[in-house]
Amino acid sequence: MPPLYFFQSLSSIYHETFKFFTQELAVDLGTANTLIIQNDKVVVDEPSIVAINRQTNEVIAVGNRAMQMHEKTHDNIKTVRPLKDGVIADFQAAEALIQGLINMIGEKRRFFTHLKMVICIPSGITEVEKRAVFDSADHVDSKETYLIHEPMAAALGIGLDVEEPIGHMVIDIGGGTTEIAVIALSGIVTDQSIRIAGDEFTNDIIDYMKRKHNILIGERTAEQIKIHAGAAMAEIQDAPPKYAVNGRDLLTGIPKQVFTSHGEVAEALDKSIAKIEEAILKALEDTPPELSSDIFKTGLYLTGGGALLRGLDVRISLKTKLNVIIADDPLRAVVRGTGMALKNSHKFSFLIDRKSI
Ligand SMILES: Nc1ncnc2c1ncn2[C@@H]1O[C@H](COP(=O)(O)OP(=O)(O)OP(=O)(O)O)[C@@H](O)[C@H]1O
Ligand SMILES: [Mg+2]
Numbered sequence: 610m611p612p613l614y615f616f617q618s619l620s621s622i623y624h625e626t627f628k629f630f631t632q633e634l635a636v637d638l639g640t641a642n643t644l645i646i647q648n649d650k651v652v653v654d655e656p657s658i659v660a661i662n663r664q665t666n667e668v669i670a671v672g673n674r675a676m677q678m679h680e681k682t683h684d685n686i687k688t689v690r691p692l693k694d695g696v697i698a699d700f701q702a703a704e705a706l707i708q709g710l711i712n713m714i715g716e717k718r719r720f721f722t723h724l725k726m727v728i729c730i731p732s733g734i735t736e737v738e739k740r741a742v743f744d745s746a747d748h749v750d751s752k753e754t755y756l757i758h759e760p761m762a763a764a765l766g767i768g769l770d771v772e773e774p775i776g777h778m779v780i781d782i783g784g785g786t787t788e789i790a791v792i793a794l795s796g797i798v799t800d801q802s803i804r805i806a807g808d809e810f811t812n813d814i815i816d817y818m819k820r821k822h823n824i825l826i827g828e829r830t831a832e833q834i835k836i837h838a839g840a841a842m843a844e845i846q847d848a849p850p851k852y853a854v855n856g857r858d859l860l861t862g863i864p865k866q867v868f869t870s871h872g873e874v875a876e877a878l879d880k881s882i883a884k885i886e887e888a889i890l891k892a893l894e895d896t897p898p899e900l901s902s903d904i905f906k907t908g909l910y911l912t913g914g915g916a917l918l919r920g921l922d923v924r925i926s927l928k929t930k931l932n933v934i935i936a937d938d939p940l941r942a943v944v945r946g947t948g949m950a951l952k953n954s955h956k957f958s959f960l961i962d963r964k965s966i
Contacts, residue, residue, distance in 0.1 A: 641784025766946030776900030782915025908932030
């Protein structure tokens with residue numbers, strides 16, 4: 610009988626070899642952006658968009674390259690955003706996006722590589738939609754797939770200890786959805802998900818520019834206005850300068866330029882932000898009192914791209930009379946948390962596998 614250390618070294622060789630052939634990816638498949646973490650590094654951070662040849666259905670580009678074509682296509686090419694309101698609306702395009710982004714990582718996949726993925730999903734997703742995400746993962750050849758709810762991933766990525774018996778409220782304002790959740794003891798205690806977030810803000814700006822300045826602008830221009838001149842209220846510190854907007858005159862059809870300000874953007878976004886505030890108040894109302902008492906002390910954590918809107922933290926703080934903390938690098942908190950879940954998949958009970966749905 611060989612000595613024990615023989616078996617131990619055999620097992621360690623097996624594990625090292627297996628690790629070598631394992632590709633482990635944490636994926637934040639978002640309505641606006643998809644991010645992938647591999648070996649603790651963000652290796653992909655691209656807009657969730659695919660350009661497709663209408664005639665052949667062939668995928669021409671994904672991510673940034675496809676975004677450059679967006680709203681500038683001709684009859685032969687269409688651009689598709691596979692996710693809407695946080696969930697996959699076009700499965701074929703979603704799979705093309707995931708596959709295209711995985712290919713970007715550049716690492717050659719051997720046919721026997723064991724692909725393991727943790728994918729984050731909105732908390733309001735149905736069982737059918739969950740199954741569809743598993744199917745998409747199967748189609749890109751994932752051999753081991755787990756799902757994690759977005760607010761849980763956000764909380765982990767913010768650096769909160771989600772396992773302790775202390776309540777934390779996380780507000781993730783993404784492109785498609787705003788998710789508001791109270792997290793304690795590794796679970797989501799209360800949760801509000803509304804389909805008002807960055808995309809809605811962008812539409813509000815397009816509508817406002819039409820009404821106020823008689824100018825027609827595209828999604829990309831509206832998004833730039835939001836980023837460069839956006840604000841949640843008119844009275845903010847460090848107001849950005851006026852912003853030049855180019856578009857098409859609604860009356861004459863001729864290209865024209867107008868200037869907008871953060872005050873105008875705040876006016877354009879006011880109704881949508883009020884709806885987010887309402888959802889936050891509703892989530893606070895649904896929170897069990899002992900956890901409310903924790904939240905009074907810990908405050909509200911803001912994350913997702915929407916957290917970067919100037920003055921949003923102050924506006925929510927004035928409304929709720931609670932302390933509001935903006936997460937570090939809010940666009941990446943969810944993928945950071947998904948990465949942590951990937952590393953701890955053996956221990957986190959809140960991860961969802963195919964058997965549990
Ligand atoms: N500086 C900024 N100010 C305001 N909004 C911003 C800023 N930067 C990015 N955004 C917006 O944040 C949104 C993208 O955020 P994020 O990447 O968190 O969404 P997502 O995860 O793709 O969407 P979801 O979680 O809803 O599926 C976009 O609508 C973008 O316009
Ligand atoms: Mg998101």
